[in-house]
Amino acid sequence: MIDDTVGIAIASYPEVWRASVHGLTDMFMVAERYDRLQSASEPRRLRVSHYALDDAGSVLKVFDTHPSERERVPAAVVLPPAIGDELPFGERMGGFPEWIRTHHQSGAIICSACGGVSLLAQTGLLAGRSATTHWLHGEAIAKRHPDVRIDTDKMLLDEGDIITAGGMMAWTDLGLRLIDRLLGANIMLATARFMLIDPGAREQSFYSTFTPRLDHEDMVILDIQHWLHGTDTKGLGVPAMAERARLGERTFLRRFQKATGLNPTEYAQRLRVAKARDLLAQSSLSTEQVAWASGYEDANAFRKIFRKIVGVSPGEYRMRFSIVTPPAERDGDVTG
Known part of the structure; x- marks a missing residue:
């Protein structure tokens, strides 16, 4: 029932x-x-x-x-x-x-x-x-x-x-x-x-669509989720997460996917994109600066992942939801 x-x-x-x-x-x-x-x-x-x-x-x-x-x-x-x-x-x-x-x-x-x-x-x-x-x-x-x-x-x-x-x-x-x-x-x-x-x-x-699953009762994975939400995920890979969880990588991947519905890499990406959304809407940082502050060293990779998850480019998202005057983008990111 x-x-x-x-x-x-x-x-x-x-x-x-x-x-x-x-x-x-x-x-x-x-x-x-x-x-x-x-x-x-x-x-x-x-x-x-x-x-x-x-x-x-x-x-x-x-x-x-x-x-x-x-x-x-x-x-x-x-x-x-x-x-x-x-x-x-x-x-x-x-x-x-x-x-x-x-x-x-x-x-x-x-x-x-x-x-x-x-x-x-x-x-x-x-x-x-x-x-x-x-x-x-x-x-x-x-x-x-x-x-x-x-x-x-x-x-x-x-x-x-x-x-x-x-x-x-x-x-x-x-x-x-x-x-x-x-x-x-x-x-x-x-x-x-x-x-x-x-x-x-x-x-x-303050728009954000990432709603993580936290009620799955796997306390080991929940601890990793809490850690990810409170730390900088830049450069953080599966080996480091598995080590913190004290699990083998294959076991960690299986349990994380089962508990959250996402693999650890996708989960970290969604956390970064959620942070990027806030920065795009509430700051005047350039797209490159938003990418860096969100944990991406490659702005082009950030744009691709952002569009894949959100459905629009960072520039389009900023045009729709910004509450500050947006910066003049050097690379014409309004549509790209």
Whole structure:
């Protein structure tokens, strides 16, 4: 029997902005309704649960939209914005950091908005990675966590297994991105129309189609995926991945393909192209500079791979989705 329930766990940590907790819950329920209306087969259910701390600091469930269903690992964990004078950090967060790490290890997408990234950074999952938050919190979080690259110029950063959103109301962007990931673009757009949220510039500016499979339960391969998402894949080949996984190359290739649906080379290419998409849309770097920053030493090879995966050239993609004034390309890459 096919499991058609998708779980979303929302952390109602101390000083969380409760309006966003309930707003996200309502948004996901609207998405579930539209999936039921539009589904040609069995509709999916979005099971939204809220988790808080008890007096001993342990994490426990305090709300469930589908309480009669059996427990299962959530597909996503959401850390909403904070509303207090202090960022969510330290002992008062109780068991939340370990709770978040455990779900990440089980394949859940970890999402944070605004000050929620402070709690996410406390887990150590952002070490060596990029994240965004409210511009007001950027300096404080960067000082407390120097191993995290804080970029407050971005409204949304989607790295596959971790999604971070910027300002207070960026929980709406985060919610729409998660609906897109879990239920598809049509349901996301229907939800946005119903809630009168403009998804155009948001999705256009931060567009990415690579949705890695993280719920396959092969913990060795999942560890490699998490590593790939957080490292520079330039020059990284199968031997290095297999060695890190402590597997023979043939065994590693077989298990990686089975778990993710892609071979390791294709997976790394899609990660690089996802990064290139962000750079093309949000920076004024030339195509050659984007290629280099994305892990390609040969700009022509980058163009071929980009067109193969995306369906258009880097120049065409930039014309459609750029939110900055594009540079004058020396090589006429607008159509090539």
